[in-house]
Amino acid sequence: MTPAPGSLLATMFQEARTFSHWQARPVPETLVEAAFELACLGPTSGNCQPMRLVLVRSPAAKERLLPCVSSGNYEKVRTAPVTAIVAYDREFFEFLPRLYPHTDARGWFTTNPALVEETGLRNSSLQGAYFILALRAQGLDCGPMSGFDADKVDAAFFREQRYRTNFLLNIGHGDRDRLRPRLPRLGFDEVARWE
Amino acid sequence: MTPAPGSLLATMFQEARTFSHWQARPVPETLVEAAFELACLGPTSGNCQPMRLVLVRSPAAKERLLPCVSSGNYEKVRTAPVTAIVAYDREFFEFLPRLYPHTDARGWFTTNPALVEETGLRNSSLQGAYFILALRAQGLDCGPMSGFDADKVDAAFFREQRYRTNFLLNIGHGDRDRLRPRLPRLGFDEVARWE
Numbered sequence: 001m002t003p004a005p006g007s008l009l010a011t012m013f014q015e016a017r018t019f020s021h022w023q024a025r026p027v028p029e030t031l032v033e034a035a036f037e038l039a040c041l042g043p044t045s046g047n048c049q050p051m052r053l054v055l056v057r058s059p060a061a062k063e064r065l066l067p068c069v070s071s072g073n074y075e076k077v078r079t080a081p082v083t084a085i086v087a088y089d090r091e092f093f094e095f096l097p098r099l100y101p102h103t104d105a106r107g108w109f110t111t112n113p114a115l116v117e118e119t120g121l122r123n124s125s126l127q128g129a130y131f132i133l134a135l136r137a138q139g140l141d142c143g144p145m146s147g148f149d150a151d152k153v154d155a156a157f158f159r160e161q162r163y164r165t166n167f168l169l170n171i172g173h174g175d176r177d178r179l180r181p182r183l184p185r186l187g188f189d190e191v192a193r194w195e
Numbered sequence: 196m197t198p199a200p201g202s203l204l205a206t207m208f209q210e211a212r213t214f215s216h217w218q219a220r221p222v223p224e225t226l227v228e229a230a231f232e233l234a235c236l237g238p239t240s241g242n243c244q245p246m247r248l249v250l251v252r253s254p255a256a257k258e259r260l261l262p263c264v265s266s267g268n269y270e271k272v273r274t275a276p277v278t279a280i281v282a283y284d285r286e287f288f289e290f291l292p293r294l295y296p297h298t299d300a301r302g303w304f305t306t307n308p309a310l311v312e313e314t315g316l317r318n319s320s321l322q323g324a325y326f327i328l329a330l331r332a333q334g335l336d337c338g339p340m341s342g343f344d345a346d347k348v349d350a351a352f353f354r355e356q357r358y359r360t361n362f363l364l365n366i367g368h369g370d371r372d373r374l375r376p377r378l379p380r381l382g383f384d385e386v387a388r389w390e
Contacts, residue, residue: 008203009332013233033383038208040380045341047378053387061390099379122361125317129324137204146240166317183242184294185235188228192248195256
């Protein structure tokens, strides 16, 4: 199930790729839930954990999602065994008395919607990244996407304004034969400096 | 250097913690740079890679950073061997002709500052999360923080409005004896649903 330990970093980073084409192999619920159990341990500011997930796999749910995605992502979403809607809860702060009990962290947010939005986007992105790497550690492949209409996804999957879609994430076993070469990365010296 | 492979997931997730107290052990540049080389491989939307890093370790640079952080984070930052300023470049799109050459991705951003801001925050957070897990994979400990004045950090470390601080990240060898119990996590059923 979990890849050979010696190759785990390769599985999570060096050999991992963003997939657009998928093998016709099912994705066991247990692997996705095991990945979540790892990912939820990653740090968030004030332990706020704003990420919420809708794991779309039924044909009926896919039918609701497909009209919301860009033409370039349509076939990717249609053929992926699972497409996760990675969203954040704009009322995440209501959980803080339980998640961060030693101070009134809830009060930082109740009258500051701009801080709620920034904190939700930042921390659900952190959690989404932990989830991507944890899914890979379970031997699954990922295809994250920003090409979609977030208002449409929100309307199709969330009854309340409370939830905001951050990004979409195809999950499955990727088809390596259809990968193109990896795109270039910025080097350390272009991105970072020691001071 | 790298921990025993069998325990790598434990090192990156289960046993990893957010540290506030640090051992007096130096952080080799090579480990941080090796972590970056892993982290830069993680996916970003349109391969945009907006994250920029200032790795603060000299006493002079620490002196500039300390007045920008909240009182609760002052000692953590003062005693950490390295504090990374995880920022994003608001002109990240100027690199897209090189990073995403097969379409005019630059044009998506040139007249849409709100999209620049959202894309910068989302993707520098994803990259920051990859960096946290990659640092842990190198045997280093992390302490990410949102308690600081981003405008002050920007003014102290970036000459141009071009760069925006996202979060701060202490890096070192943590003092396990001073950890408190891990804070609670939301369960899968509270956060996710299959559809």
